[in-house]
Amino acid sequence: MKTKATYQTWIRIYKLLIFFGISIMLLLTALLPVHLYVRVLSGVLALPFLYITFILSYSVYQFAEFGGNYQSKIHDVLVAKVNWDGNGKVLDIGTGSGSLIIKLAKAFPMSTLAGIDYWGGNWEYSKAKCQQNAEIEGVSDKITFLKASASELPFHDDEFEVIVSCLTFHEVKDRKNKTEVIEEALRVLKPAGQFVFLDLFMDKTVFGDEKELLNTLKQRGVSELTSYKLDEVIELPTLLLNKKVLGNAMILTGRKEVIV
Numbered sequence: 001m002k003t004k005a006t007y008q009t010w011i012r013i014y015k016l017l018i019f020f021g022i023s024i025m026l027l028l029t030a031l032l033p034v035h036l037y038v039r040v041l042s043g044v045l046a047l048p049f050l051y052i053t054f055i056l057s058y059s060v061y062q063f064a065e066f067g068g069n070y071q072s073k074i075h076d077v078l079v080a081k082v083n084w085d086g087n088g089k090v091l092d093i094g095t096g097s098g099s100l101i102i103k104l105a106k107a108f109p110m111s112t113l114a115g116i117d118y119w120g121g122n123w124e125y126s127k128a129k130c131q132q133n134a135e136i137e138g139v140s141d142k143i144t145f146l147k148a149s150a151s152e153l154p155f156h157d158d159e160f161e162v163i164v165s166c167l168t169f170h171e172v173k174d175r176k177n178k179t180e181v182i183e184e185a186l187r188v189l190k191p192a193g194q195f196v197f198l199d200l201f202m203d204k205t206v207f208g209d210e211k212e213l214l215n216t217l218k219q220r221g222v223s224e225l226t227s228y229k230l231d232e233v234i235e236l237p238t239l240l241l242n243k244k245v246l247g248n249a250m251i252l253t254g255r256k257e258v259i260v
């Protein structure tokens with residue numbers, strides 16, 4: 001049995017390898033004794049692929065425990081935003097390898113917790129990895145891990161006191177309108193319960209206009225709605241603020257209104 005939990009970073013290694021492979025192929029072509037036009041074209045085409053390979057590799061380093069450990073630090077920020085007495089149920093939507101829900105289990109020892117994820121083949125996370133990590137961290141008796149889609153949560157209305165989600169809504173492929181995925185999360189939140197969501201909410205191509213999103217949430221019965229740009233709550237290396245990494249990241253917190 002392993003003695004240390006391991007948490008994959010938010011960067012998919014297979015994607016990094018694809019960009020790296022294409023960069024190398026283009027660079028090698030630029031060195032071949034072929035027509036000068038082909039060599040120059042290959043060299044020029046290699047530049048954006050090299051740039052993306054560099055950004056992705058740098059991000060892996062900064063997110064990983066062996067580097068800047070920013071993934072864990074960002075999860076700590078989310079845990080710190082949970083304002084709760086710790087009695088009741090917590091849900092993490094898109095739990096990945098369990099890092100955030102395990103931190104919550106430790107921060108709120110009286111709670112019972114659930115982590116759901118779709119764990120598709122295009123990600124390097126798995127349910128088995130979550131369970132192994134929870135065991136190593138000594139919280140496996142408190143957390144249930146379930147395979148499910150964020151677009152259709154296998155829970156009753158009003159089940160959870162706290163719901164968190166980190167960089168998952170924008171990844172949900174089986175629902176085009178991502179606001180509906182957020183609404184599905186709110187469905188299973190108890191009245192007066194709190195949510196803390198981190199996602200690329202400033203990316204208009206995914207979530208539409210940010211102000212409209214906030215207004216929609218208010219109209220759907222969210223109170224105490226607060227938004228923070230990620231770099232307002234944690235100092236990040238400049239390159240992580242690239243739009244392709246966390247440049248559009250924002251935390252939304254709020255509560256589901258109690259209807260009287």
Ligand SMILES: C[S@@+](CC[C@H](N)C(=O)[O-])C[C@H]1O[C@@H](n2cnc3c(N)ncnc32)[C@H](O)[C@@H]1O
Pocket residue numbers: 010093094095096097098099100116117118119120123125148149150151165166167168171172173174
């Ligand atoms: C960037 S990772 C974040 C993982 C984790 N929240 C964290 O912070 O470490 C995105 C996660 O979304 C999950 N995901 C993608 N589509 C999903 C869906 N339809 N329902 C639930 N989870 C999904 C992926 O499997 C992956 O674990």
